[in-house]
Amino acid sequence: MIRLYALPLSVYCTKVRIVLRIKGIPYEESPPPGGHYSSADYQARMPPGTIPSIEHDGFKLFDSEAIVEYLEEVYPVPSLRAEDPRQRARQRAISQFHNTRVEPAVRVLFPLVRQGSETPGEDHHGDLLDGFFRQLEKLERIIDPAPYVGGAKPCLADCAFPATLRMGQDILAYLGADVSFSSRLDAWLGTLEGHAVIGEEVAANRAAVGDWLKGFRRTG
Numbered sequence: 001m002i003r004l005y006a007l008p009l010s011v012y013c014t015k016v017r018i019v020l021r022i023k024g025i026p027y028e029e030s031p032p033p034g035g036h037y038s039s040a041d042y043q044a045r046m047p048p049g050t051i052p053s054i055e056h057d058g059f060k061l062f063d064s065e066a067i068v069e070y071l072e073e074v075y076p077v078p079s080l081r082a083e084d085p086r087q088r089a090r091q092r093a094i095s096q097f098h099n100t101r102v103e104p105a106v107r108v109l110f111p112l113v114r115q116g117s118e119t120p121g122e123d124h125h126g127d128l129l130d131g132f133f134r135q136l137e138k139l140e141r142i143i144d145p146a147p148y149v150g151g152a153k154p155c156l157a158d159c160a161f162p163a164t165l166r167m168g169q170d171i172l173a174y175l176g177a178d179v180s181f182s183s184r185l186d187a188w189l190g191t192l193e194g195h196a197v198i199g200e201e202v203a204a205n206r207a208a209v210g211d212w213l214k215g216f217r218r219t220g
């Protein structure tokens, strides 16, 4: 049995949950021991102190990308990666574009939410908001969904983006800025959210983001 340490607000945890559920892998989920990834209990068990992480029959693994690749190898059916090495490599590059570009462009917005009373019109805020839009433009040029990144069925490269794009959109809406996705990104998101598992997990993450945003008071 796989134990998943995760929290509802984390888009990386959403990605791993999507993969576990699409593959039909039995798992149990709990918050990190001590309730948070910064707890001493969790860090003693999982030294990087990040979520998500898994324990599988005594084997401990952190990092969402390593986890989904491991799951793909240990539970290869249904497959979430291309047979062809070039397509597979490309899908990995797209996944990494999420982890190294798109998600960080959303994460840098967190302090603006925490500040609460600031307005997005200020110059340094504008730069941060533009950073997210720049990554969306690049993503638009990188993917060619048909209707998923990997073709007719979802692949690993489809699993991380929808929660992160919605999180970016919801944070920007909270900050008073509008995010309209291009027709290509919009159609892709529609496909992803129309998938039963992906749709449910993204909705759950979005609800957690909504609760998190409600915890801050905007006065600006």
Ligand SMILES: N[C@@H](CCC(=O)N[C@@H](CS)C(=O)NCC(=O)O)C(=O)O
Binding pocket: 009, 010, 011, 012, 037, 048, 049, 050, 051, 052, 062, 063, 064, 065, 099
């Ligand atoms: N590259 C990691 C990033 C995961 C990550 O940053 N998770 C956040 C929560 S969403 C976290 O654990 N933050 C605590 C920290 O970085 O110390 C992955 O893909 O698992």
